[in-house]
Amino acid sequence: MPLRFVTKPKRTSASSSSLSFLINPTFTLFSYHSFPSPTPQRNTNPKPDQTLCLSSKLRALPAQQSPSSYYVSLLQSCIARKAINPGKQLHAHLWHMGLGLDIVIATRLVNLYCVCDSVTDAHILFDRIPKGNVFLWNVLIRGYAWNGPYEAAISLYYEMLDYGLVPDNFTFPFVLKACSALSAIAEGRKIHEHAIRTGWEKDVFVGAALIDMYAKCGFVGSARQIFEKIEVRDAVLWNSMLAAYSQNGCPDESLALCSEMALAGLRPTEATLVTVISASADIAALPQGMELHGFSWRHGFESNDRVKTALVDMYAKCGSVLIARNLFERLKEKRVVSWNAMITGYAMHGHATEALVLFEGMKEKALPDHITFVGVLAACSHGGLLDEGWMFFESMERDYRIDPTVQHYTCMVDLLGHCGRLDEAYDLIMQMKVLPDSGMWGALLNSCKIHGNVELGEVALEKLIELEPNDSGNYVILSNIYAQAGKWEGVARMRKLMIDRGMKKSIACSWIEVKNKVHAFLSGDNSHPDSDAIYAELNRLGVRMKEAGYVPATGSVFHDVEDDEKTTMVCSHSERLAIAFGLISTPPGTRILITKNLRVCEDCHDAIKFISKITEREITVRDINLYHHFGDGICSCGDYW
DNA sequence: ATAGGGTTAG
Known part of the structure; x- marks a missing residue:
């Protein structure tokens, strides 16, 4: 987590x-x-x-x-x-x-x-x-834009205007960078106005900075408008727009723009490839990522370590850890980023031992940073390695002078939770030196769900409501904790709370890529052209699963409905539809990779174990927290997620 | 004369 x-x-x-x-x-x-x-005198200084x-x-x-x-x-x-x-x-x-x-x-x-x-x-x-010239101001504004405090860059910019100076094509990229860092959209818009008035809006440098600013503030549409307005577009400008899409969860648009860029006759640069490869990593689009792999090689980036590191990350995120490792070994120089990509890759897949062995190897070659330790601690957490986890946590401060951040503490809370030590996890949150965030309480809530701890679950939810009041997922988890404990009045209270606050359950969505096309399914979806065949496959599977001993567990169905209906609902959960589609549209034996936007429910998790055994398929489900590798009736997460 | 926009690991 x-x-x-x-x-x-x-x-x-x-x-x-x-x-x-x-x-x-x-x-x-x-x-x-x-x-x-x-x-000349003799130098008394020895060095x-x-x-x-x-x-x-x-x-x-x-x-x-x-x-x-x-x-x-x-x-x-x-x-x-x-x-x-x-x-x-x-x-x-x-x-x-x-x-x-x-x-x-x-x-x-x-x-x-x-x-x-x-x-x-x-x-x-x-x-x-x-201070009569803009140049001097530009240098100092840039200084603040690079080092912070970013607010100082913006106030210096306004001081410069008050001084009667006119910003130029250098001023805008610097001050806009400060706006990006702060996600200061209001300031960014004002400065955009100034760029229009001074005639610099269509400058490629100013344009790229504007695109970046809008992207970092979450306004992809505005970014695209800037992009469209600029007539001589260079590679960096295209890359800014590609990054804008990637950063805002639009990997498809990013990939499409990449083809457009090629059509426009521009050669991809290192940044182009790193950006689009990471975009396909984000949606776990393996075929697309593999195509980009070939594309990179054809364009002469075979020996480019940065591109290769992006590919390591992509293959790991698409579930092909072995290919990732193979590429990792072929790096000319393994930098911290490369080690981190590989270690976290192993950690996400629950390969705790591999992650830790790699970390031991890394220690001799590169200096671990705080991200390395997030990966290492996450590996311990997924592997339930409590002693090792504490050892690394202590070593981080003692041997590497890295102050633990909230993420490191979250890993420890998750690890303690994994081991059933919920009170210790809570104590750690109470005594740590950093401010707990929603991820931290989310980890505790998740642990409470696994171990059925109603009291601490209530505490965690209370904190989560303060921190992210609009996230319905938290209410659902606590409701499920109540349901598992048979506390139906708690379930009812949660439902009322959600209705009173106008909250809706997040819509679950799972997708699978088959023949370069992404097929997405919602829960109970029948809009797919092959919908009939998909449900027929689910029915066929249902019969065989029952024979194999599968009993539908309906505890994770939030709605208070009759058991029969509950069964129907879990049977059409989005991941099952995606898996059924994968089964009927790929040759026997093909590995199936599903990505889901939320966590997998208990019943589906159980069902997929049966499906993997019955169909003799390897099924990988990437949910919001980690990868589940199902094969021969078991899951790599060891039923802890 | 002096300065510049985009990219990777959590």
Whole structure:
């Protein structure tokens, strides 16, 4: 479960200032110690560092060269190497020489502090110099857009307007990036207006930034409008639009746009492929992903590690862990992202041992990060490995200096829940240093459902209602907990609560890809052209399942109806329709891969076990939490999900 | 003179 509830951690911004020598002019970093007198002295510092390199360069200043251009090139090399300390020495020197207010030099100094993640220092310097040109503002706005606080980038932009300056084609991408980071749609729209008024809306750079801003705020339609308005479209602009679709759950549109891009005569770039491959990974569209695999190879990306890592992720998410592993082994260089994709791939499929063995191998080759540990802990959780889980959880802080985030705690809650230690899970939530989110309470609620703990389930639901009041799924789970415990008055209360609050049960949907076409089914759906054949297959299966000992369990049917009717309802759950369709439209022995937007219900889970045995098929169901691999009557999740 | 848009793992 924790693999699904994820948010990006916020980047922290540089806060302390080290420009004291500017605030207090009597203090200077520039001293004879760092800039030795012409007579060379023995260096008392055991480690000759960049400071001394720089000071010798300053000493060697050629007389005929203008000091300004010489310093500019020195500054440029500090910027290129992100060399903050030599840069500060140079800054002090320039200030001493009276060149600190030179606009070209000052702008580069502001840039230096920005690229060295010292935006606060950059701003202090900015406040002390003339601000007559847009360039200088752009550099600082970019500094904030990259490092945060993002609000500062936006307020600086407005200060710039107040100052009487007109934003240019560089200003817009920077300030829009800050809007994207904040999902600040209102600000983004205003700035879009400014771009129209200043005539920059159709610039490819501004356009790409606008597309990205609208996409990150969830407005794909607006993003597409921008895209349509731009006449010379380059690859990056196409990629922005592809990403917009992928990020907003429109992988089909993303794939379609990719073909359009090819028709328009543009060669795919690395970003194109990574984006569309990850889009097909998201819907577990294996045939489509395989086609993209071939497409990438044909376009010369066979040895591209980033594309290959995206393919590793795609194959893993489509249930082909072996192919994923094979590609993973062929990477020229395994970076953290690649290890993480493979480890989380194993974790999602419940291959706990493989995930942990891989992690041991990784430790010697790359530095694990917080995502690695989410994967490792999720693996422990799926495998019910309590001791190992605690060991990794403790090691994370002790050996890698990674502070556990809410996701790591969620994995631990899930793991404790898995092992039936619900009170310990609750205690952990109470004593942890991070704020519990809906994923955390969701994990606890899920554990309560599995172990039939009504009391803690009620606590979890109460918290969930505060955090995500419109998610009906939570009410349904608690209702199911009541139903399993035979507490029908609880079931009735939940139903009343849902009606009073105008909530509807989320619509379940399952889909399967057959011959490059996605076939989606809702619960009780009979709109598919082969509907009759599908229900006939379900009936045939029903008879054989009964013979094999299957008894329909109706506990997970939320509605209070008669048993017969309940049976009919679970029998037409969307995953069963998709599976039946898969059975009649693929040759015997073909593996069937189903994706479902919600969790699989108990009865379907049980039924699919029987179906896998009777039909001798391998059936994989990817539900909202994890993969269920059914084969020969058992499921890889060990009935814990 | 100096700066720029898109992509992967949870």
